[in-house]
Amino acid sequence: MNVKIRCVALLIATTLLILTGMFAGPADASIQEILNAFVRSGDTALSTILWDMRIPRVLVSMLTGACLGLAGVLIQLSTRSSLGDPNLFGIGGGAAIFLAAVAAGVVSVGNFGVFAGSVISSLLVAAFLSFLISKENIGPIRIAIIGLAVGALTISIGTSVISHGRVFPTQIIGLVAGSFTSSNWTTVYYLVSTLVMCVIVSSIIAKRFYPIILGDILSKSLGVNPVKTRSLSMAMAAVLSGASVYAGGVIGFVGLLSPHLARWIFGNSPLNLIIGSVWIGSLTTILADQLARLLFSPIELPVGMATTLMGAPIMIYLALKIK
Secondary structure (H helix, E strand, C coil), X not given: CCHHHHHHXXXXXXXXXXXXXXXXXXXXXXXXXXXXXXXXXXXXXXXXHHHHHXXXXXXXXXXXXXXXXHHHHHHHHHHCCCCCCCCCCCHHHHHHHHHHHHHCCCXXXXXXXXXHHHHHHHHHHHHHHHHHCCCCCCCHHHHHHHHHHHHHHHHHHHHHHHHCCCXXXXXXXXXXXXXXXXXXXXXXXXXXXXXXXXHHHHHHHHHHHHHHHCCHHHHXXXXXXXXXXXXXXXXXXXXXXXXXXXXXXXXXXXHHHHHHHHHHHHCCCHHXXXXXXXXXXXXXXXXXXXXXXXXXXXXXXXXXHHHHHHHHHHHHHHHHHCC
16 A cells, blocks of 8 residues: 555545544534534534534644654654653653642643643753753663653652642543543644644754764764754654643653654655654544543543553554564
8 A cells, every 4th residue: 555545544534533523422413503503503502512612622632643743753763762752751741740730739820821831841851851861872772761761750750749739530530641621722722833833843854863863973974963953852842742731631652653653654754754743643642532532422531541542552563563
């Protein structure tokens, strides 16, 4: 199956999932009634459900997945580690710690303050991680071990913050396992601005990843500073990860899985991997959200549970296929 056929299949799947997110749900309405609500004519209540709940949720889930996919591919390309993932490396954990502090009442800020705090917290963890891996010629295995250790550290800190605060169980589940139930248009605006900025910068620096794949010594001889490129990639991954945790909590496997699937579908070109990971990430997350929302309706599963159930078998299969 060539790339064009795969792209068409992805486009069809994306379209079907968007339509499912808009039309399927507990509200008892016909397709015609929903179409009338879409153009804001007919049932006012249904129009409110569509425009204030379903459409924002579809967009937020896709944008969150796109952010995670881009963050994952930036980490994997810059570190040459196939285990690169913003949540495994603890970058998303920085935002989770801040959100846990907000939920526990330790920090009191407005909506933009929560978004900014999530991004800044992720940047602080990314800066710490970048410092630890700033030595030249550091191998991908050592980077992965350091990243996993930092990830475990952020999880323990976040758990400690939650355990010492008065946090509702639904807040805990939404934070640690992912949820898009509170999606709104403000979150859409934050995610769009973050994603567009990072996609542009990533596309500009994509050529730097060609020599970095060959190792730090060769990349430096070819005029690319691997440490600076890693630091910039980590910073962008932190911004993307902080925005995604703000929007939907900690959602696993999307950042890890998306680059591997993008490589299989679109090839090994860094630019293709960047674009493909954004697309695969958005598709994976909206699929997981629709499964979590509709599988046992009206009870919703955590989105992170759905991504793990989908992602774990695929990652095991890909790992077994690697020679």
